[in-house]
C-alpha cells in the first residue's frame with residue numbers, strides 16, 4: 531500500500547516531519563515503513579534550503595526498496611542544463627540569467643560536492659516519467675494516454691534514460707518527443723489572446739496559461755486555466771480546448787501546480803498533491819489503503 535508524496539523542492543524538514551507522521555522510521559539511516567511504500571512525484575530540487583538532504587533521503591529510500599520516484603520538470607531541466615547539445619552547441623537548457631536563477635539554490639548547495647551532484651544527475655537521467663501500479667497511476671504534471679504511449683515506446687529509463695539521443699529528439703517544439711515530455715512533466719498550456727499575459731511564480735510574463743486539466747467544471751476561462759488574467763475570467767473556454775472531465779481506470783496522482791489552501795480531492799480520477807511547500811504552503815501525501823484514498827499533511 532502506498533503513500534504518494536508531492537513536490538518537495540528542497541524542504542527537508544517538512545519531508546522528515548511528513549514521513550514521521552506517516553509512520554516511517556529512520557533505521558540504518560533510511561526512512562522505512564514495515565508494510566508501506568512511498569512514491570515521490572518529482573521536483574526534489576531547486577528553491578528550498580536542504581536540496582542535498584532531500585535527495586539523500588529520497589534516493590536512499592528508493593535504493594532500499596522503501597520508495598519509488600518519478601521525474602519532475604526540475605530534474606529534467608537539471609539534466610538538460612548539464613548536458614551539452616552536440617548538434618547546435620551550448621547546452622540543452624540555455625544558461626541564461628532566468629534559467630540560472632531557477633536552478634541557483636541547487637547549484638549553490640552542491641558547489642562543494644561536485645561528484646555527488648554528478649551522481650544525482652545520473653540518477654535523474656534514469657527516473658521513470660510515469661508509473662502504473664495496481665491501484666493508481668502517477669505522472670509529475672499531466673496524464674494523457676497518447677503521451678504515455680509515446681513514452682512507453684521511446685523512453686527506456688533503466689537503459690538509455692535521458693541520453694543525448696533522447697534529448698536531441700525532444701528539446702525543440704517541432705521534434706516528435708517534445709509534446710509527450712513537455713506535457714507529462716509541465717502540463718498542457720493554452721495560448722492567450724493577443725496582448726494578454728499571465729505572471730508566473732518567478733514573476734515572468736507568459737503568453738501561455740496552464741490548463742486545469744483535472745477540473746470538473748471548465749466552462750469559463752476562470753474555471754479552466756491557472757492564474758487566469760482578470761479580464762478573461764468570465765470568457766468561455768475557447769473551441770479546441772478539451773472541456774471534457776478527465777476520467778481514468780485508476781486515480782492519477784500528480785504534483786506541479788502550486789495549489790493553495792486546504793488540500794482536497796476535486797476529481798477522484800485526478801488528484802493533485804502539490805500545495806506549494808516552497809511558498810509557505812504544505813507538503814501533502816495521499817495514503818492509499820485497499821483502494822481508499824486519504825490526504826495527509
Ligand SMILES: [Mn+2]
Pocket residue numbers: 537573602603604670715785786787
Ligand atoms: Mn513541477
